[in-house]
Amino acid sequence: MSRPGSGWNRHLREWSVALAYLVLLVLLAFLAPAFYKPDYLRGLLVSKSTVLIAAVGMTLVIVARQIDISVGSQFSVCGVIAGLLAQSGLPMPLVALGTVLAGSLMGACNGVLVALLGLPSIVVTLATMAIFRETLRWWREGEFVFGLPANFQWFGLGQQTGQWAIVAVAGVVFCVAAWSLRNLAGGRAVYAVGSDQEAARLAGLKPQAVVFAIFVGMGAMVGLASLLNAVQFGVVDPNSGVGLELQVIAAAVVGGTAISGGRGTLIGTLIGVALLGTIGPALVFLGFEPQWEKAVQGLIILAAVASDAVGGRKR
Amino acid sequence: MDEAGTVRALLKLTNISKAYAGIQALRGVSFDLKAGEVHALVGENGAGKSTLIKTITGAVVPDEGTIEVDGQLIDENNPSTARNLRIRAIYQQPALFPDLTVTENIALGLEPEGSWRRVRWGRRRAQARALLDRIGAEIDPETEVRRLTMPEQQLVEIARALGADSRILIMDEPTASLSEKEVDNLFRVIRELRSEGVGIIYISHRLEELPKVADRVTALRDGTLVGTQPMGSVNRSDLIRMMVGREISAVFPKRQVAQGDTRFEVRGMTSKAEGVHDVSFSVRSGEILGLAGLIGAGRTELARTLFGLSPIDAGEILLDGKPIRIANPGEAVSHGIAYVPEDRRRHGVILDMSVADNSTLAVLKSISNRGWLNFGKEAALAASFVERLGVKTASIAAPAGSLSGGNQQKVALARWLATEPSVLILDEPTQGIDVGAKAEIHRLMCDLAERGLAIIMISSELPEILGMSDRIAVMHAGQVVGLVDRTSATQENLLAMALGHTPEELAQSAGVGP
Numbered sequence: 088m089s090r091p092g093s094g095w096n097r098h099l100r101e102w103s104v105a106l107a108y109l110v111l112l113v114l115l116a117f118l119a120p121a122f123y124k125p126d127y128l129r130g131l132l133v134s135k136s137t138v139l140i141a142a143v144g145m146t147l148v149i150v151a152r153q154i155d156i157s158v159g160s161q162f163s164v165c166g167v168i169a170g171l172l173a174q175s176g177l178p179m180p181l182v183a184l185g186t187v188l189a190g191s192l193m194g195a196c197n198g199v200l201v202a203l204l205g206l207p208s209i210v211v212t213l214a215t216m217a218i219f220r221e222t223l224r225w226w227r228e229g230e231f232v233f234g235l236p237a238n239f240q241w242f243g244l245g246q247q248t249g250q251w252a253i254v255a256v257a258g259v260v261f262c263v264a265a266w267s268l269r270n271l272a273g274g275r276a277v278y279a280v281g282s283d284q285e286a287a288r289l290a291g292l293k294p295q296a297v298v299f300a301i302f303v304g305m306g307a308m309v310g311l312a313s314l315l316n317a318v319q320f321g322v323v324d325p326n327s328g329v330g331l332e333l334q335v336i337a338a339a340v341v342g343g344t345a346i347s348g349g350r351g352t353l354i355g356t357l358i359g360v361a362l363l364g365t366i367g368p369a370l371v372f373l374g375f376e377p378q379w380e381k382a383v384q385g386l387i388i389l390a391a392v393a394s395d396a397v398g399g400r401k402r
Numbered sequence: 403m404d405e406a407g408t409v410r411a412l413l414k415l416t417n418i419s420k421a422y423a424g425i426q427a428l429r430g431v432s433f434d435l436k437a438g439e440v441h442a443l444v445g446e447n448g449a450g451k452s453t454l455i456k457t458i459t460g461a462v463v464p465d466e467g468t469i470e471v472d473g474q475l476i477d478e479n480n481p482s483t484a485r486n487l488r489i490r491a492i493y494q495q496p497a498l499f500p501d502l503t504v505t506e507n508i509a510l511g512l513e514p515e516g517s518w519r520r521v522r523w524g525r526r527r528a529q530a531r532a533l534l535d536r537i538g539a540e541i542d543p544e545t546e547v548r549r550l551t552m553p554e555q556q557l558v559e560i561a562r563a564l565g566a567d568s569r570i571l572i573m574d575e576p577t578a579s580l581s582e583k584e585v586d587n588l589f590r591v592i593r594e595l596r597s598e599g600v601g602i603i604y605i606s607h608r609l610e611e612l613p614k615v616a617d618r619v620t621a622l623r624d625g626t627l628v629g630t631q632p633m634g635s636v637n638r639s640d641l642i643r644m645m646v647g648r649e650i651s652a653v654f655p656k657r658q659v660a661q662g663d664t665r666f667e668v669r670g671m672t673s674k675a676e677g678v679h680d681v682s683f684s685v686r687s688g689e690i691l692g693l694a695g696l697i698g699a700g701r702t703e704l705a706r707t708l709f710g711l712s713p714i715d716a717g718e719i720l721l722d723g724k725p726i727r728i729a730n731p732g733e734a735v736s737h738g739i740a741y742v743p744e745d746r747r748r749h750g751v752i753l754d755m756s757v758a759d760n761s762t763l764a765v766l767k768s769i770s771n772r773g774w775l776n777f778g779k780e781a782a783l784a785a786s787f788v789e790r791l792g793v794k795t796a797s798i799a800a801p802a803g804s805l806s807g808g809n810q811q812k813v814a815l816a817r818w819l820a821t822e823p824s825v826l827i828l829d830e831p832t833q834g835i836d837v838g839a840k841a842e843i844h845r846l847m848c849d850l851a852e853r854g855l856a857i858i859m860i861s862s863e864l865p866e867i868l869g870m871s872d873r874i875a876v877m878h879a880g881q882v883v884g885l886v887d888r889t890s891a892t893q894e895n896l897l898a899m900a901l902g903h904t905p906e907e908l909a910q911s912a913g914v915g916p
Binding site: 289350 | 734751754759763766770821
């Protein structure tokens with residue numbers, strides 16, 4: 088088939104990360120079977136669902152040879168907006184719509200600056216990260232959002248059903264995005280722009296439009312992820328997004344998305360989210376101190392990038 | 403001087419050969435330079451001048467041959483050895499650090515004082531000032547280089563090379579962007595240096611300046627030495643004869659095709675951004691128009707303007723007699739204009755993407771239904787082009803990067819043929835590909851012309867231009883300076899025009915001498 092990144096060799100990264108993940112799961116099965124308690128696994132799945140949604144957006148951003156480090160701030164802002172909209176008595180579908188729109192709007196800000204003005208995305212999103220965060224602080228003074236209506240938490244479905252609903256939404260978003268990236272002309276354009284923007288322009292594509300759309304999409308994904316996160320709690324924490332950018336960028340990179348653009352698959356990102364999300368709890372179950380989590384995650388990221396460098400040299 | 407009273411060679415190259423990826427850039431070239439001599443080096447684009455220069459500066463290691471400086475054999479020449487031997491080069495494209503000031507740039511070219519020594523900036527500034535004064539350049543040494551114009555940067559580059567106190571100075575087209583006054587200043591400095599015993603290798607396409615500065619001249623052609631002559635014994639037309647006459651090694655599969663009506667016409671087109679002025683020409687359906695000229699004459703720039711990559715400031719473009727507007731590549735494509743860019747490795751194909759993805763990239767709309775890609779259609783389209791163009795690839799799913807240069811070029815061509823263009827602009831279509839693939843591309847061009855396409859072919863190889871074109875437009879300094887029919891074109895008259903001479907001028911100089 089002629090899809091981007093087809094052929095066994097080109098999926099080497101996805102296979103090897105999947106293999107590493109499998110090894111981890113087998114290790115856990117033998118050494119710490121307690122890990123496989125259904126309630127615990129469901130909780131883990133739910134908490135990583137929101138990360139996955141944001142990581143999907145980030146994968147597109149990185150494949151297009153951009154970066155967005157303002158997603159953590161966007162996430163915090165969207166969470167507060169979701170809480171306030173719900174508090175004001177709006178029905179849940181409108182709350183959801185409003186939250187996604189708020190995210191898209193912030194994404195559009197980044198998109199205008201990066202795509203239209205041609206500013207480097209790392210600087211733009213570094214600035215907007217601070218701006219979004221500080222605006223939120225100035226506006227809310229760090230206050231939690233209390234007094235949420237009963238139908239806000241778990242969408243009023245009760246904990247278990249609500250949890251499955253969140254996982255289902257993440258699953259649908261992932262499948263639609265993965266399918267689109269392969270099967271839509273727009274998806275092909277993302278890879279082309281990320282590989283060689285000038286070549287894409289010469290081929291009659293519109294790189295600026297592609298980059299703008301990708302940032303808006305990133306914002307929308309963050310809005311959705313933030314909503315799904317907020318409904319898990321009885322109050323909204325205005326710092327819910329702190330550190331999110333690192334988690335999602337790391338997941339994409341570990342999953343084989345090239346930071347230099349043009350290469351990467353969403354399947355890879357899914358495995359990346361799973362591996363990085365499981366390693367922390369796994370360490371605890373295997374008897375290590377929890378503070379090792381970050382260090383081991385760091386090692387995994389380094390190993391991924393190093394294997395790229397070595398593989399790249401071979402070619 | 404040795405006992406015999408002759409000036410000993412300062413630099414002596416013997417039987418230098420060098421091949422890049424199978425293409426022979428230099429073939430047994432010998433060259434010598436005396437102290438206190440200006441030795442001009444002439445040749446067409448690709449004749450091997452740059453490679454020769456690079457072997458002297460140590461940037462390139464020759465496959466065969468020896469280099470002697472002052473009678474001493476240089477075992478392994480590399481840039482730092484060459485630097486220690488006080489060999490300096492001024493390149494056509496200034497190689498300065500744009501974010502540093504003029505003083506800092508010049509200081510970097512001076513004798514290094516060691517990494518841990520304090521740089522005496524006051525002294526450096528004074529030196530920079532003195533060097534700039536010497537060549538009569540009015541440039542503030544404290545300016546950042548990126549704020550300077552191209553000619554100013556060229557002057558800084560010259561000042562830097564002077565400051566290095568070189569014994570062998572190589573100047574590659576130093577006057578390309580200089581004004582007359584600056585050129586005069588430069589020539590004065592060159593004469594001063596010569597009288598101080600510096601050996602200077604002087605490369606220039608401006609043949610008329612050579613008698614003013616050069617003592618001897620050496621011509622290269624296709625990587626071989628044509629000859630070395632005292633400057634006084636050759637005139638301009640002799641030089642041109644020495645430069646041209648490249649071997650026509652391949653037989654061109656040119657076919658006479660019935661030509662239709664004028665398909666594409668440009669009238670008085672100017673693009674300030676690309677430096678293209680008042681260009682007019684037309685191409686008929688079934689015709690191949692060759693676009694000849696030296697590097698920097700504005701051929702690629704013209705193509706970029708026609709494809710909507712740069713705005714048009716004046717003039718008009720007509721397609722089938724009707725004026726059209728081309729503001730961006732998308733509009734060009736929708737009018738049926740296709741552009742296969744120069745340097746396919748950079749922008750012609752996307753190396754990471756598969757052959758199929760590459761060949762359908764410009765027609766994503768027609769292989770998809772409301773944005774949904776139809777992989778069956780894509781595979782069929784790609785497979786048909788792979789077959790038609792004879793692309794040698796393991797499968798249409800193989801990444802374009804895994805193909806040879808010639809096959810990559812065919813994929814780039816496939817991408818554009820898929821748009822079913824009526825006007826095809828090919829920019830150096832056979833640059834850097836092997837002879838077999840070259841012939842296939844040429845045959846393909848004939849097939850396309852037969853189908854009624856109007857083809858504009860940019861090429862730096864005169865034999866290719868002469869072999870494939872029905873008519874030839876020659877560019878010089880951003881303008882079309884001549885339109886010649888296939889039958890009346892010769893390497894001599896094309897090169898003369900590309901160098902900016904009119905044929906009458908040339909006839910005159912041949913008659914009267916230099």
